[in-house]
Amino acid sequence: MMTRVEPGSTVLVLGAGIVGLCTALALQRRGLAVTLIDSGEPGAGCSAGNAAMIQIGSSLPLAAPGLLRRVPGMLTDPEGPLVMRWRHLPALMPWGLKLLHNATPEATARNEAALAGLLSGARRAFDDLLAGTPAHGVIRNRGELYVVRTEQAFAAYRAKIEACRYNGVEIEVLDAARIRELEPLLSPEYRHGVYVPGSAYVDHPQRLSTLIFDQFLAEGGQFERCRIVKGGRSVEGQPFLTSDSGRTFGAERLVVAAGSAAGGVSGWFGPRLPIEPQRGYHITLPPGADALQGPVIEGEMSIAVSPVGGVNRVAGTMEFAGHSAAPDWRRAEMLMPLARRMIPTLPDQIETRWYGDRPGTPDSVPVLGPRKGDDRVWYACGHGMLGLTLSARSGVLLAAAMTGDAQAAQALAASSPDRF
Numbered sequence: 057m058m059t060r061v062e063p064g065s066t067v068l069v070l071g072a073g074i075v076g077l078c079t080a081l082a083l084q085r086r087g088l089a090v091t092l093i094d095s096g097e098p099g100a101g102c103s104a105g106n107a108a109m110i111q112i113g114s115s116l117p118l119a120a121p122g123l124l125r126r127v128p129g130m131l132t133d134p135e136g137p138l139v140m141r142w143r144h145l146p147a148l149m150p151w152g153l154k155l156l157h158n159a160t161p162e163a164t165a166r167n168e169a170a171l172a173g174l175l176s177g178a179r180r181a182f183d184d185l186l187a188g189t190p191a192h193g194v195i196r197n198r199g200e201l202y203v204v205r206t207e208q209a210f211a212a213y214r215a216k217i218e219a220c221r222y223n224g225v226e227i228e229v230l231d232a233a234r235i236r237e238l239e240p241l242l243s244p245e246y247r248h249g250v251y252v253p254g255s256a257y258v259d260h261p262q263r264l265s266t267l268i269f270d271q272f273l274a275e276g277g278q279f280e281r282c283r284i285v286k287g288g289r290s291v292e293g294q295p296f297l298t299s300d301s302g303r304t305f306g307a308e309r310l311v312v313a314a315g316s317a318a319g320g321v322s323g324w325f326g327p328r329l330p331i332e333p334q335r336g337y338h339i340t341l342p343p344g345a346d347a348l349q350g351p352v353i354e355g356e357m358s359i360a361v362s363p364v365g366g367v368n369r370v371a372g373t374m375e376f377a378g379h380s381a382a383p384d385w386r387r388a389e390m391l392m393p394l395a396r397r398m399i400p401t402l403p404d405q406i407e408t409r410w411y412g413d414r415p416g417t418p419d420s421v422p423v424l425g426p427r428k429g430d431d432r433v434w435y436a437c438g439h440g441m442l443g444l445t446l447s448a449r450s451g452v453l454l455a456a457a458m459t460g461d462a463q464a465a466q467a468l469a470a471s472s473p474d475r476f
């Protein structure tokens with residue numbers, strides 16, 4: 057039985073990425089005394105470099121029937137959208153097997169339903185949490201545009217269209233003329249696509265994080281900048297964290313929102329959660345080059361181009377390399393020719409390159425809530441490809457559940473840390 061946390065109770069939130077920030081602000085709003093901890097600038101981890109999309113129609117999990125057929129290609133095509141470094145294979149095996157277990161029709165349907173449930177309130181949660189604050193001004197109401205060149209490639213969108221229609225998410229099927237109307241800069245090669253008008257994007261992911269952080273402080277939140285190297289429990293069972301300089305932080309509740317490091321952190325408090333870093337890269341193009349009207353996802357090359365702060369950001373690729381592997385900048389650089397194929401007027405010049413590790417679970421569903429029988433330690437992690445999209449929804453639901461809202465606790469049931 058989960059104990060209702062009363063106003064004034066103390067909570068530590070480990071990790072000030074977009075998920076930790078939204079969670080910390082939502083907890084603070086519920087009257088809890090929140091201390092947020094991060095080793096770096098808030099929002100500067102994976103949350104800084106994403107493709108900026110709030111993707112309400114993205115309920116299809118990574119593991120789906122047919123995944124096994126794709127694995128050999130993944131291992132042999134170094135330029136494919138999904139790659140693995142051979143050296144990482146032994147460490148990846150347990151997580152990879154869990155991923156394959158989730159590729160059955162039954163598991164895929166279950167995971168899809170769980171994601172659709174969270175996504176259904178994802179856009180509105182940004183309004184609930186941020187309306188009336190400067191952070192709300194960073195959100196742009198513009199849908200997601202997906203494009204492909206050939207009818208054959210368009211077939212891959214059938215499942216997405218069906219899933220959106222099933223879940224009541226508006227989705228429009230596009231012809232070449234409508235694509236051009238929505239995004240005149242795209243190459244005329246694009247003749248097929250879909251558009252999810254209810255989605256949105258943020259003008260600048262890092263700015264969003266910074267503004268949420270400022271709001272959190274303005275509403276009385278505390279921040280500690282330090283690297284946490286250990287965690288445990290006091291004799292009374294309260295969680296504590298210890299920093300590399302020996303400082304100890306304790307509170308009545310702890311929320312682990314440590315992004316791709318959450319797997320390791322979870323091991324301090326119980327069985328380790330299967331959260332695998334899924335590395336992605338982005339490049340930005342020089343300012344001044346024509347920026348798109350909104351984010352565009354290219355389905356055949358699996359890349360996204362988003363106008364971030366008025367500059368085109370080209371993001372993509374998923375690489376299984378482990379936490380500490382050095383970046384393979386070829387994976388960032390290969391985005392340039394792909395983007396130019398998509399938008400021929402782009403200059404052939406990379407301004408900046410970036411990489412970050414998405415925190416991936418084997419079922420693509422985030423981990424939200426406490427373990428059964430242990431409501432001192434809560435999890436808000438494992439958001440994979442949807443961390444920005446689900447950040448506000450996760451934070452709002454988790455804060456409501458922690459403070460005794462039974463409906464919110466029910467909404468988190470499919471994201472339980474006990475499911476693995």
Ligand SMILES: Cc1cc2nc3c(=O)[nH]c(=O)nc-3n(C[C@H](O)[C@H](O)[C@H](O)COP(=O)(O)OP(=O)(O)OC[C@H]3O[C@@H](n4cnc5c(N)ncnc54)[C@H](O)[C@@H]3O)c2cc1C
Pocket residue numbers: 070071072073074075076093094095096097098099100101102103104105106107108109110111282283284285313314315316317318335336337338371372411412413414415436437438439440441442443444445446
């Ligand atoms: C190329 C790319 C494109 C993407 N595009 C999108 C998109 O368009 N839409 C979308 O919804 N999602 C997208 N994502 C995914 C999204 O960015 C992530 O899911 C999200 O950023 C995860 O947020 P987080 O808060 O869980 O993790 P992070 O942002 O990584 O934050 C975790 C924080 O925890 C801190 N931390 C961890 N361990 C410790 C410790 N021991 N001590 C102190 N601090 C610690 C870290 O410093 C970090 O700041 C994309 C990802 C990539 C890589």
